[in-house]
Amino acid sequence: MSMTGGKNRQKILKGKRINHGYAIGRAFVYEDILSRDLYYYTIRPDDVERELGRIRTAFGKVLEDIRKLEKNVKAELGREEADIFKVHAEMLRDEALLKDLEKEIKGELVNAEHAVRNVFRKWANKFKVSDSEVVKSKAEDIEDLSRRILCSFMRCDINMLENVPRGSVIVAKRLLPSDTARLKRSNVKGIIVEQGSDVSHSAIIARALGIPAVTELQNATGIIATKSKIILDGYESIVIKEPTSGELKTYRKKIREIRKEETARIKRARKPARTASGDRVRVLANVASKDDIKAAAERGYEGIGLWRIEQIYMSSKILPDEKHLIRKLSKMLKPVKRQVVTLRLLDIGADKDLPYIDIEDEPSPALGMRGVRVLLRYKNLLRTQLKVASILSKDHNVRVLVPVVTFPEEMEEVKRIAKECVKELKEEYGIRARKIRTGAMIETPAAVENIDRISLVSDFVSIGTNDLIQYSVAAGRDNPSVLEYYEKGAGLALKYIKRIVRSAERHGIECSVCGEMAAEDKWIKPLVKAGVRVLSASPYLIPRIKEKIRAI
Ligand code: PEP
Ligand code: MG
DSSP, X not given: OOEESSTTOOOEEEOEEEEOOEEEEEEEEEOOGGGSOXXXXXXXXXXXXXXXXXXXXXXXXXXXXXXXHHHHHHHHTOHHHHHHHHHHHHHHHOHHHHHHHHHHHHHHOBOHHHHHHHHHHHHHHHHHTOSOHHHHHHHHHHHHHHHHHHHHHTTOOSOGGGGOOTTEEEEESOOOHHHHTTOOTTTEEEEEESSOOTTSHHHXXXXXXXXXXXXXXXXXXXXXXXXXEEEEXXXXXXXXXXXXXXXXXXXXXXXXXXXXXXXXXXXXXXXOEEOTXXXXXXXXXXXXXXXXXXXXXXXXXXXXXXXXXXXXXXXXXXXXXXXXXXXXXXXHHTTOOSSEEEEEOOOOBTTBOOTTSOOTTOSSGGGSSOTHHHHHHSHHHHHHHHHHHHHHTTTSEEEEEEEEEOSHHHHHXXXXXXXXXXXXXXXXXXXXXXXXXXXXXXXXXXXXXXXXXXXXXXXXXEEOHHHHHHHHTTOOTTOGGGHHHHHHHHHHHHHHHHHHHHHHHHHTOEEEEOSGGGGOHHHHHHHHHTTOOEEEEOGGGHHHHHHHHHTO
16 A cells, blocks of 8 residues: 555555445444444443443343344254354353443443443453363354444444445455445445455455445555545545545546446447357346346346355344245345346355354364355255245246355255255145256366366356465465465466366356456456356446457
């Protein structure tokens, strides 16, 4: 990052692009609730009872949430996985904890929020210094609980980003997928992060939302204050703090111009795209929400090539069951008619974890339990999704995509379970569901090596270049220190893609590319030349991609 304008009063901050576009808005500096300044006040001795009452109410609410969570997790994942919530509930009922809180309020005469933060911090620190990993991990449970209680006081959701004011530019150290899961497109004008590469999941979400975003702006959360006016230029990857009226005028003009160009491009995108030599290339959409589907429909999408359902799981307080998923998905699917809908089975693990599945402590998460590996461990979680897909396929052209496949046996196992689910639906509920088409996501070099055997047992394949690259060059997609390696990996991925395309052709199945390479200006032509005839990308990028195809 470089800066101009003098120490602490830097006016222009330079970073690296995640998504192009311009935004003028007010900064919303986002911090985890545990590191935020809290409403702090001292109290009189007569107020002690009132503050203790507030603590008891907050504990009661959190206990209620935890009980619901436990029930669902037990049904979907099993008793063992649900036990963690029992522990959380026990912690909240711990007399010693309540005594400490009472002592803090009486002794220090501080409000409930402060007492909770101080006492929970002390408790977490006690566990953190232990030599035992098991005891140490309790510190995280304590922090998790204090987050829930503080949020309950402040009547905020654990995820504050859901309620950012309209016209906000979010400024954060780093955004996790769970942070961005509930971002409202209509309220957020831009995203600025201190860390996170342009293929990290939060970057993908920024692109999916079509909002300008920059990364690698060191100490942005320290330099930019909440509510300050800023301009975000996603083309030059700069942020202008407290812009002058001249700067605002210039950028307002630029915004008007790009809007005009984009409107014309969207109009052209309604028609199918062919290369100059007449090859038809279909452009599908990567979606995660109702808004994405709407944006895709307005931009000439030809189906959904990748539906990331993690957002539904992440934005739900409790583990979604069949009913919840059907309700959510069918509502979102309303505007989709005959177009293909590729439901990617839940891909958690690595940087995407869920509060109710205990895989956070994996020793090397990106090389551990993720994608289909998690689904095959928690079979009920998989069954729920397969049943939902089968039921939805009665009214929609639904197929499922299995994430992070390594071996053909994983596909065979998923297909076997899918068959059982169709049978169960019929026998138990009298639902005549269809056999669901099942595709493999090719995201590991091992899957490329096994591609013929995988193609043989798959109804289609889709290439996830974001992960394929990271696993090819052993460079984390989220790790800025090895970005150079990652960038070089795309050339290697292209070689893999050629092999996958040939294999798919031999087996007469569709092969699409749904990773970020499918949307990058410089890779569209090589992909089409390699024989790829289906690309899937963020809805906002479809018009640009179609123009690129036409120019080949
Ligand atoms: C990919 O890995 O390329 C992909 C599309 O999946 P995700 O980015 O969700 O991991
Ligand atoms: Mg992936």
